[in-house]
Structure formats: C-alpha cells, structure tokens
Amino acid sequence: MANTRSFTEYVAKTFDNQFWVAAETYLDENIESLDIELYRIRKAGEPEIADVKVEHVWVDDLPEMKIQFDVALSVTFEIPEADYHYDDSEENTIWLMVRCSGDIGCNLEDFNIFEVSSYTGKNCAKNPLDDSLVPYIPYEKLDEVATAFLEEYYPEALKITQYGQDPIWVDPNILTERLGLTIKNQRIREDSSVFGQIYFVDTEAEMYDSNIQSNVTMHIEGKTIVVDPYMYLLRNLGSVNNTIIHECVHWVKHRKVFELEKLYNETASHISCEVKGGAISTVSKKSTEWMEKQANQLTPRIQMPAEPFRIKANQYIAKFMRESNARHTVDVMEQVITALETSFAVSKQAAKIRLVELGFEEAIGTYTYLDGHYVKPHGFRKGAIKINQTFSLSAQDAAIERFVNPELRALTANGDYLFVDNHFVYNAPLYVEYDENGRLALTGYARSHMDECCLVFDMRITSKIENIYHTACFLNREASDITFEIKYHNGYQNAPQERQIAMRKKQQEEYIEIRKRMTDDPEQCMQLLLDWRKMSYTDLGLEIDRDPKTISRTVKGLTSPKVETAALICFGLRLPPIISEKLMSVLQCPLNHLNTDHQWINEALHIKYPEPLWAVQEYLSQYGVEI
Known part of the structure; x- marks a missing residue:
C-alpha cells in the first residue's frame, strides 16, 4: 500500500522556483510598506531571500479537473547594511498568501499564480478538498451534495410524483452513459471478494477467467466500471445497482485523488471495492478510507433522494394503513419497505436504513433476524432509544447479560420480565399473550409500544471495523462477520403502565403465598x-x-x-x-x-x-x- 499522498508536499517540491520568484517580486514591490523595524543596521540595503517554505495549502474544488489553491508561504530574508563601512545584516520573516490555479488532469502543467498578498489567515475555498484531494463533506451536508449530484447528472430523479405513481429511480445504465462510462461484466477474482472496480485510464489488468479457471491479463479501457457477474447471482438487483452507482460516485468525486496518486505513482489505474465494504487499490490507505466512506454515504442518498423518498414513504404508509385498517405505522412498515425497495430499485436493507435516517423510526424494528428466525416488526416512541441501542437481542446475548449484570438479573429473577421473541418484555397481559400455537408472543400493543414494556440494551461493535459501518449494522442485525457486544442499559428502564404493574404485583403475591405453603x-x-x-x-x-x-x-x-x-x-x-x-x-x-x-x-x-x-x-x- 502506498504512503498517504500529500498535495502540499507535491506543490512545495514541484513549484518551489515559482514560489521563490513570487516572493522576490512581492518583496521588491512592497518592501517599503512592510513596516520592518531595524535594530542592528543603520541603512537598509536590498533584501535577499534566504528561504521560502510552503507552510500550508488550502484546495478549492472547481468543475471538471480544475482546482484553485491558496498557499501560505513563510519567506525568510536578510536585509544587509547598505553602508559598506559596516558588515551587519538583519533577518526577518513574513508570511504570504499565494493564490494559484491549475488542472490536475494535465498534471498541473497550466499552473498559474494569479495573486500574491500578505497572509491574513483566511482562505477562499468554497468547496474544500483535503491534502489528498478528497472532498470535505460534513455528515449534515450529505443530502445536499447528493441532490447537487442528481441536479447535474440525473435531475428527473428529484421529481415528486403523484399519489399512485412510481418515483423516477436512478437507472445505473443511464447514469453511466451520461458520465461517459462503460459497464463491463467480468469476473475479477476467483473468490468474488472484489465486486466492482472503476478504471480511470487504459491499463493491462489481471482478471479471473472462469473458462480456464486461472487469472489472465486483459486490456481494460479507461472510464470503465468492471462488475463481477456473480453479483447478479449472489446479491439482489438493488445491491448490483448500488455497486454501479457507488463506482459512479468515485468517478465524479474522487478523480482528483486518483490524478494526485498518478503524479506520485504512474502505474495507478483504478479503485477497487471489496465485498466487506472497504476499498483496496493502489491509492493510499487514508485516501481510500475516506473515499469509500463518502461513496458508501452518498450512493443511497443518490438512489433515494431525501424529498421524493420521504414523500413516497408517507404515501405508501397512508395507502397500506387504509387498505389493512391498521392502527399503527409499524403494522405496515414491512409493506412500505418492500414497496420502496421495488420503486427505487434498492435492497430492503438500504430502504430500511434510509427510512430511519429520514426520521421513520418505526422501520428500526422491521426486518430483524436473530437466532436464525425473523423477529416481528415493532415500534416505539420517537427518540425513545439511540441509534446504538436496541430492544432485540439473541438468546445467547440475553443469557450472558443476565449472568454478568446484577441489575438485569434482579429484574428477571422473579419472572417480571420474560424473554419473548428476542425481547425482555414485562410480564403482563397487555404485553404478552399466547399465539395460535400456544407460544408466548408480544401483543400488538406491545409491538407498537416497545419503550413502554421492553428493556433497552446498548450495542458496541467489538470486531475491527470502521465506525461508519455501525449504523447499518445496528439497524440490520443480520448474520455477518461483525461481532456485537450487548450491554443492559443500566439505569434506563422503561416504565410499564401502572395498571399492568398492579396486576403483576397481585400475581407475584399469589406466587409468594404458594411458595410459603x-x-x-x-x-x-x-x-x-x-x-x-x-x-x-x-x-x-x-x-x-x-x-x-x-x-x-x-x-x-x-x-x-x-x-x-x-x-x-x-x-x-x-x-x-x-x-x-x-x-x-x-x-x-x-x-x-x-x-x-x-x-x-x-x-x-x-x-x-x-x-x-x-x-x-x-x-x-x-x-x-x-x-
């Protein structure tokens, strides 16, 4: 893996001479106005620059491959004694802001300094890039950036369709065509661990040939997205669409990162995305981590733009509740997620996560799998639990937590809380009932009021994985390589209704009386x-x-x-x-x-x-x- 690439280091090394010239010109033109105090010399001679150092670079993202960058220079210079009878000199340092521009796509051969001024500590970057040329995208700006992406490349996806009409989903084939990209179906690795790669330039790449069951060298044109065809067999259509659009995000947002890498490493050709969710490529580790994080965050927001998705979700909720005469949103949330999955051509889990991000917390308790079975949908008061908390846990986690946590053990010691459908629920008729098979189950009321009757648990991922994956894991809770640590949320105990507590108390009194006898x-x-x-x-x-x-x-x-x-x-x-x-x-x-x-x-x-x-x-x- 390459070392982290630094645009600052590249600029300092490549344009050192230009910065010296800029500094000399500035001194020549402004030495009188610098208000320099002299202590050892009597009469100032012509200043001579001793050192010009690039202290910091701020990069502003411009359209296409153009960039604008402000360079903070520290300029150290000596002012000699003008009277030849003396041999003294004084050293001074000033800071300058040098404003530059260029096209990273042509290796900054058009590098230009268009302004030199005294350093004020302020830069003019409106769309800042970091030192690896990865965009700065704050979490709260993700939807805004996704919307801007669609406005430029797929504006029809932002259209609000009427009740009963399907939304306009982002077709990856149309998007790639508009970006000038080509999709190529080709086995990449024998184990299918790499499901997508985007090639920025023509290259000879090693691919897996299933006919001869061996790797072969193959020519791949630049601007090509390679997708492993096994994706269509092993994953659903929504996941395939996600993979292609994910690579399109790399093309639009991260080409400058790739071009910087090429300035250091001429053999760089592509970005590769692994099944486990991390990017592997010839590009530096730090850069790929940030690029993959951004692509993971932006792709679903492009596939499911906030306003059309939110409105369509509400339309489906109203439709299904009316058709089924449901009393609670959670009762129709499965149908809503399935409808959104089809309408936006995404996976169920992607639709579920997007719903939660947009405030539909009822979706959290939907499509959860634990102990090899499906946990029924459930809902709760908005804001009742945090994103890293859950009402649902496996039987093994429940047993371990009862063993190590005395507070939980006390709550369950006399049967006040039962473990039903992977939840610790208060043992009262309003919350638990026998189903048609004679098994205990949560009542419909309980599944709509989990915060009232069930205990809350904190979750923490213990396997080595980036925090960015936490939200998806906590919402999905599917079988995976991710290891969770479940902890009873000490001190947090939802309060069942007083009437139910009174009934349970009366039941306990009966148990105690039998025990005494x-x-x-x-x-x-x-x-x-x-x-x-x-x-x-x-x-x-x-x-x-x-x-x-x-x-x-x-x-x-x-x-x-x-x-x-x-x-x-x-x-x-x-x-x-x-x-x-x-x-x-x-x-x-x-x-x-x-x-x-x-x-x-x-x-x-x-x-x-x-x-x-x-x-x-x-x-x-x-x-x-x-x-």
Missing part, C-alpha cells in the same frame, strides 16, 4: 402445585410425555430423578422461578452453575417458564440441551 416434603409440594394448577399426575404425565406412575415414584423418593427430569416437571407445571427453585431443591436436584447445560436450564426456568414445553425444548435445543 411449600414444605420440604416432595409429596406435599407436588400435591400443592398440582392443585394450584388444577392438574393431576395423569395431566402432568400427558403434558411432559412421562408415565404418571414414574412421576409419582420420583416424588416419593423411590427413584432418584435427574436435573433434566425435575426441570421437565417445573416446565410442565409452568412454575415461576420463585417456586421452581424450591421444587428443584425439594427433589434434591440443585442446578450446578458450572455446568453449561444447567446454566441454560436455569435460564429457561427464569425467562421461558410460561411457554409450552415444546417451545422451551426448542429454545434449549439451540444450545444442545435436551430435557
């Missing part, structure tokens, strides 16, 4: 619990698929039960933690917290106890635990 006699405890649940040994045997006589012998101490069997009885009776702990102890089956299987059984006894047995077994089987 339990003795150390297994038979007494079992009969008490069976009566409480209005069950018999036969009913329990059917529930847990065990011979009632076997259960009876276990309770009477005629056989020594395993921990798994005792847990099975607890799940069959759907015992809350305060009662199951006592029964496990009475049956002389204490859990060994150093045993991994026992840890998962303990987890299920605390957060899955109201579930039907088959659902508990399904939960435990993910971790190789059978009961």
